[in-house]
Amino acid sequence: MDHLSNQNLKNITCISIETDNNHRQFSYFTIDELIILYQHSNVIERSLYELMTPVNQVKAYIDFEYYIDNNLDIKNSHIGPICLLKIFYFLLNFLDHNDQHNNDQIAHILQQFLILEASTSEKISYHFIHANPSILFENNITLGLFIKAVIHYSLLLITQHKCSSFQIDSISQKYTISDLLILLKPYVNTLRTCCIQCQLYIGYITIAEFSHLLVLDKQNQLTLAVDLNVYCKNQQFRLFDSVKLGKTNPLPQDEHYDHRKLSYTTV
Ligand SMILES: [Zn+2]
Incomplete structure (x- = not known):
């Protein structure tokens, strides 16, 4: 060709x-x-x-959704989506702690991300597309690995952090994403309400904010508001x-x- x-x-x-x-x-x-x-x-x-x-290069995209009735403890439905945008803005632009966030942060984020909302009376649903990308991914699978690694690492940091409200003794060092969700389930409300000073990603977001990405599914199991199943072949x-x-x-x-x-x- x-x-x-x-x-x-x-x-x-x-x-x-x-x-x-x-x-x-x-x-x-x-x-x-x-x-x-x-x-x-x-x-x-x-x-x-x-x-x-698998031959299409892709921009980063993330699907966010959860059922409202199963997550009545979430009082502000904007915290989770904004937290997700902040994490990926931070990572996809290779920012470091010298790039202090300021009042224009959301405006900068919105210049790069397209936000499509598909919420209904039953669920909160957004699609985020890194429309003006600084980096592209080789294909859908590569993007999925990146997203999973970010989620996995974040969950691990949360599990390992210690503060006056949260401390769990890790029994094993080998946790999958599912293991970490099971481990964190009893603490989600504590994390959302008490860990407002506990920092993730060099102060870029708090653990309280990230915990709004941990939601209950229809079977009342703790899962992620980020859909990890969309990154298939x-x-x-x-x-x-x-x-x-x-x-x-x-x-x-x-x-x-x-x-x-x-x-x-x-x-
Ligand atoms: Zn904490």
């Missing part, structure tokens, strides 16, 4: 279109064709998903301002967002 056709391939996005009977039809679009499709269709007619394969993502077939909750777009950047991949 010559350079030109490689280049052309890079500018094409594979879109799956949800049709009746739970089927999906796959088509290839250039970004210009995709924009025309958006301009000539109504939101409720658009059931469009972007297909990502071939993953389809609903495009923004697009609906699940038969539903009327489009992923709304940020009004300041550049419409040319429709895609999760590097197109």
Whole structure:
């Protein structure tokens, strides 16, 4: 394959279109064709998903969600999403403790991240895309490993920290993410309410903030509000301002967002 056709391939996005009977039809679009499709269709007619394969470079993206009724202890639903944005802004820009956070921090974060909200009366749900990235990931799998490592490391730091409200004696040094969630479950409310001075990531966020990413699932098990299952080999993502077939909750777009950047991949 010559350079030109490689280049052309890079500018094409594979879109799956949800049709009746739970089927999906796959088509290839250039970004210009995709924009025309958006301009000539109504939101409720658009059931469009972007297909990502192991050969697609990807921008970082994170799905955040939890059920409201299972997590009534969370009084402020903004703490978790903002904490997540702060962590990934910090890590994806290779900041260190010299980069002091200031009042404009959220404004800086919003310049880089696209935020799509899909919350309903039952659940809080956001999709974050590092739309103006400083780094790209080789593919979806690599991104998933990075996200899991960040989560794992954060949970380990929380488990190991000691303060006047929290101290557990670690029995083993070998904890998986699931082990750490089981270990931390009895302490989640303490962490959220008492560890407001306990720092993570060189003072960038607090343990109290991070603990808003630890939520209960429908079976009342402690889990992460970050969906770690989306980083698999071939993953389809609903495009923004697009609906699940038969539903009327489009992923709304940020009004300041550049419409040319429709895609999760590097197109
Ligand atoms: Zn603490």
